[in-house]
Amino acid sequence: MSKPERDPYTGLMTTGHEWNGIKELMTPIPGPVKFFLALTILSAVLLWILYPTWPYGPGYTKGVLGVDQRTLVENNLTKSAALRSVWEDRFTSAEMSALEADDDAMTFVRSHGARLFEDNCSACHGLDAAGGPGFPSLTDDQWLWGGDAETILETLRVGINAPHDETRYAEMLAFGDQGMLNSEERRTLTDYVISLSRPDELTKEQKELLPAGAELFDANCSSCHGEDGGGSHDVGAPNLTDDFWIYGGDAASIAATLRHGRIGVMPYWEDRLSEADLRLLSLYVRDLRPNQQ
């Protein structure tokens, strides 16, 4: 330990402590430190008086302003509900067809509907609503369950194969896995399904088997997809004669569908979105179809 000494640069005294060459100055606490310490402590005390802060056994100090975060949130919710009620009432009471014909309403649908779609639907259907493998495109005007606004609303409300009591239910059977069709029959059937939309792709040998394929189709598929393969909105069976495919229209994808079946899920939104939002979203999706004027 050394004696306190004067630091030649600052002219201040050291404490006299020394640790292997390191010394300390005995500088008093600078004024600003004391000032801000006092200021911050005073503001803390002020906040303790104004707001709920200190616990005591059974409760806590409520603060003289009587602020409570639950009430604050409730007030905010009430306020924004009031703002929303203006258009919400209109969207819940008016007929869908009337709303569709109303340019004002549809302008609002296009802006707010886009937010709703991006936050709730785009994770599966894509930002551009064009879908992807396993998730149908919503822009092509081809629908499993029907594409008018009321029907889309119902699909949104109850979902498809979703845990909702009234959910839409549809399943493509696993004809291979469940032993209903052997691999040769499935191959013939695959070629037949291709022939419904793209007959030119088939070879001559494949074409020769088409009558057999038609028989298999008639026996196994037509009850849902229709005799002509045109599908049915009643049971959510896709049209097989067009160019739109959910799981792919190439031979390998069709064969896989035939063998393992498909049971796609669309969540239901009844409990998650308000009635107004659901109706607005249906109109938005309806509005995505091509050739809109």
Add this chain to the structure above:
Amino acid sequence: MISQLTRDERALAMVLCVLLTLFGATLGLVGRDDVLGWHGALLALSGMVLLIVIMSKIYDPDPNPDRVTKYYDDPTKVGVIVSMMWLVFATFVGDWVAWLLVYPEATFDAGWSSFGRLRPVHTTGVIFGFGGNALIATSFHVLQRTSRARLAGNLSPWIVVIGFNLFCLLAVTGYMFGITASKEYAEPEWYADLFLVVIWVVYFVLYLRTLARRQEPHIYVANWYFLAFILVVAILHIINNLAVPVSLGHAKSYSLFSGVQDAMTQWWYGHNAVAFFLTAGFLGMLYYYLPRRAGRPIFSYRMSIISFWGITFLYMWAGSHHLHYTALPHWVQNLGMTFSIVLVVPSWASAGNALLTLNGAWEKVRDDATLRFMFVAAVFYGLSTFEGSFMAIRPVNSLSHYTDWTVGHVHAGALGWVAMITFGAFYTLVPMLWNKERMYSSRLIEAHFWLALAGTVIYVFSMWNSGIVQGLMWRAYAENGTLAYSFIDSVDAMRPYYFARAVGGFLFFLGGVIGLYNIWMTTRMPAVEKPPVYDLPPVVAAEPAE
């Protein structure tokens, strides 16, 4: 290094290695149906490798008995090198995950390389791997010099250094396996946590016993901070990680706390990990290496005192500001907020004490990149503590919470303060440790300095921007009472900032690589015999009796 241990100590070390192997083997056996088995195998393997290494030197001659008249710096040397290796590894992973936010596909199609597993590898790697090793290494060095006493043990420092790194290894490999306790900065599971408790108690006892040997009547400020760091981290670690394992043969455990109590315990831990790991420990570093490099006395002993007690007392209350606007009761949030506001004063007093210590040495700050590292560290310490208190104010927090502003704030502290002070300390320490006249290249230090500073500034500015933009977009309402933006809009708006952030992170990583190279090359320079000015040897006369 092993030759610095007596044969008895080597024998004891071998016993410990056998115990580690047995522990690992047991864990491996009971956990053979779980990922836990791999970790058991890892520990058993480490124990065996260490055993073989020691066995190969068991018949080397005993060390010179005059070793007690010297400081014991081998563990510090290892700590410094390992710390820099962790830095390079963990900032690489950090920059990788930063690029993942720009190009999400820039990873392998595997579980271990997903963002959610790599991010904790980055955070644990930098905080515990880099920061923890730096703290352990420098604390041993500072403790001995300021106490003028040799470490109170020859084996226990190795238990601390090696054991701590094994813990870090368990942690980061565990994340890649998918093991996590799901608590931020406390992700390792119960067995790794228990392992760390043992290591940490050894560290604490070693520190206290060495301090008890000190030949100076007063305990230097740096040691107050290091001791606070060791003690409080032990308390935090034990309480926050209280959990019940699914079974002894299973890595998964469930926290003893649930719901909002669990959240509060976690952020009491999380905030005080920032306070006592990333602040107190590194203030200990600052209080030794800064005055030493500047050749100036500490500006004010009294400021040291009020800062120390201010920081240690106030931080303990502030954790609830991480849970503003949550299910946590309103009063707990407010209480944490008020203590956070007062906290800015002792924090700034610390930063001010450091900066004012540089009075009379500003020309050195200009010329010497090592001292400049420590100067910039003190500035960033001041900036980020002010920012932290500011963000703890509830209405401010309603904008900043869950945004990149938090990420920017953390990195202003981690890059600007924690890493910069460590670089300054290492560049001061390394030539002393290895008895070199200077670092291998001062131009490389200069290059490291500007890379680190540029990287930090780019990082922090881009995160401030993205954070505030996010916060504003998320809260923006259209006049009809609906949200003005969808979430994906805000994600899309982040792209340029994320790109800039990843570039900044890359610069910082590059600086770390240069630092490791420079330190490594310094160790290979010829040693000088001239005893360094400040390094008076330990006082040993009174050691055994005392």
